[in-house]
Amino acid sequence: MFQSTSQIRRSFLLSFWFLLTLAACTQDGGGSASPAPAVVPPPVTGNPATVTIASPAQGATVPVGPVTVSFTTQSFTIGVPGQPHLHFYLDNDPVPYKFYNGAGIDDGNGVLYNGVHTHFVHWKSAASFDIFGLSSASHTVRVILADPSNNELQNAEATTTLAFSVSQPPAGDLTLQPILQNLNFPVGLSLAPDGRVFFNERLTGKIRIIDPTWQLVPTEFCQIAIATSGEQGLLGLALDPGFATNHFVYVYHSISGPLRNRVVRYTESGGSCTNQQIILDNLPASTNHNGGIIQFGPDGKLYVVIGDAENPANAQNLTSLAGKILRLNPDGSAPSDNPFFSNPNTNAQKVFSLGHRNSYGFAFHPHTGHLWETENGPADNDEINRVAAGGNFGWPAVGGIANDPRFLNPILAYTPTNAPTGIIAIPEDSTVYPASYRNNLLFAAWNDGRIRRVVLSGADLAQLGSTSTAYNGGQGGLLSLMLGSDGYVYVSNGAGIFKVVP
Numbered sequence: 224m225f226q227s228t229s230q231i232r233r234s235f236l237l238s239f240w241f242l243l244t245l246a247a248c249t250q251d252g253g254g255s256a257s258p259a260p261a262v263v264p265p266p267v268t269g270n271p272a273t274v275t276i277a278s279p280a281q282g283a284t285v286p287v288g289p290v291t292v293s294f295t296t297q298s299f300t301i302g303v304p305g306q307p308h309l310h311f312y313l314d315n316d317p318v319p320y321k322f323y324n325g326a327g328i329d330d331g332n333g334v335l336y337n338g339v340h341t342h343f344v345h346w347k348s349a350a351s352f353d354i355f356g357l358s359s360a361s362h363t364v365r366v367i368l369a370d371p372s373n374n375e376l377q378n379a380e381a382t383t384t385l386a387f388s389v390s391q392p393p394a395g396d397l398t399l400q401p402i403l404q405n406l407n408f409p410v411g412l413s414l415a416p417d418g419r420v421f422f423n424e425r426l427t428g429k430i431r432i433i434d435p436t437w438q439l440v441p442t443e444f445c446q447i448a449i450a451t452s453g454e455q456g457l458l459g460l461a462l463d464p465g466f467a468t469n470h471f472v473y474v475y476h477s478i479s480g481p482l483r484n485r486v487v488r489y490t491e492s493g494g495s496c497t498n499q500q501i502i503l504d505n506l507p508a509s510t511n512h513n514g515g516i517i518q519f520g521p522d523g524k525l526y527v528v529i530g531d532a533e534n535p536a537n538a539q540n541l542t543s544l545a546g547k548i549l550r551l552n553p554d555g556s557a558p559s560d561n562p563f564f565s566n567p568n569t570n571a572q573k574v575f576s577l578g579h580r581n582s583y584g585f586a587f588h589p590h591t592g593h594l595w596e597t598e599n600g601p602a603d604n605d606e607i608n609r610v611a612a613g614g615n616f617g618w619p620a621v622g623g624i625a626n627d628p629r630f631l632n633p634i635l636a637y638t639p640t641n642a643p644t645g646i647i648a649i650p651e652d653s654t655v656y657p658a659s660y661r662n663n664l665l666f667a668a669w670n671d672g673r674i675r676r677v678v679l680s681g682a683d684l685a686q687l688g689s690t691s692t693a694y695n696g697g698q699g700g701l702l703s704l705m706l707g708s709d710g711y712v713y714v715s716n717g718a719g720i721f722k723v724v725p
């Protein structure tokens with residue numbers, strides 16, 4: 224069976240695609256709280272400190288998508304860290320989210336889990352927060368007031384619990400058929416020529432293998448020491464195009480001492496990893512915006528997406544690898560036909576495109592070879608981009624369809640955000656999806672758990688024909704996409720893998 228909702232959520236939030244970054248909603252602004260002012264004790268009055276949930280109503284059923292919880296307090300003022308504040312617990316998770324308000328508080332630091340911002344819950348206002356990626360099931364939120372030292376108040380009026388349900392959405396063109404359950408945040412699904420599937424457990428440091436009959440191999444392929452705060456972790460995985468003969472497995476992961484991201488290569492032997500080789504080291508890293516998706520292109524080159532590492536200005540700086548998509552030879556060197564290879568800076572020579580904020584997915588279209596990428600915006604303008612060599616996508620100067628001649632426009636931009644994660648193209652010779660789906664893009668989202676369809680048009684399939692929702696959600700936030708050997712698309716969430724069936 225799937226892990227409990229609280230286990231799934233706790234795994235994701237200790238990171239994350241999608242994602243699953245996802246990356247979120249991507250209202251994951253990089254703000255940080257101002258230095259804590261002097262401790263201010265709870266106000267002393269004749270009335271007890273009280274918290275009440277204003278919405279949703281007790282026992283309400285809400286639609287799939289972000290759930291806004293609003294509350295009121297009496298005889299109590301919520302402040303920044305070091306002042307009185309609010310704790311809340313989701314479902315059976317014993318770890319509290321800590322809610323703050325005041326000067327310097329925004330959607331990037333107003334709700335912290337284990338001290339970091341997450342993509343699962345965001346601060347929305349002085350008295351509300353949004354929850355993303357909830358499955359169609361029953362849920363609870365318990366809120367309780369806390370003093371400056373994180374001690375929860377003991378009077379009965381200082382705590383209250385909301386029970387609500389997320390509805391099952393109406394059926395769409397596509398449905399999800401469970402294939403493997405009880406997994407631990409599977410990302411980076413990669414199909415081997417022999418029918419095995421390799422994937423990462425993003426927070427455990429384990430790389431796992433699924434055999435050709437879709438049974439999980441009990442012993443992990445590899446165990447890697449990783450950093451896991453915020454969106455760090457075991458992020459991307461790709462198999463070498465020559466895997467059938469060289470058995471090379473490439474992995475992107477976060478590591479401490481000092482904190483950094485890197486790409487390493489292993490040689491698969493008898494179902495185990497051997498011969499670690501570091502391909503790229505000292506890549507930009509932060510609590511959030513680490514990127515990490517890696518794939519080989521039809522040109523045999525390794526493409527690596529790196530987030531802005533919470534320093535937006537670096538996305539426009541060619542000498543920094545942050546906020547870039549890199550194009551590399553399999554050994555990590557820069558190909559001589561890269562767009563900035565003539566630049567004397569060795570970082571710039573590796574850059575394929577720039578001006579990226581953070582991405583949890585990209586894919587090469589099998590008919591055109593075009594590189595399509597999902598991009599997470601801040602509070603607005605999640606993007607679907609066709610990435611061209613040397614292209615500049617504008618972050619942080621612009622977002623969305625800005626029509627600024629200095630930058631490339633996305634084909635689609637979404638406000639409010641949906642936190643796009645994995646993306647894939649349906650082959651033109653597909654026999655398992657309707658003919659109308661051939662050469663279309665599908666992309667998954669974390670915030671609402673939907674799969675959206677993008678119909679491409681034009682002789683080169685580079686323009687937008689139309690877009691629609693093909694799967695309406697219900698399994699919580701979605702993460703990675705992969706085309707299986709049977710022609711079906713497979714998608715992961717925080718605890719399992721599903722077949723996407725018409």
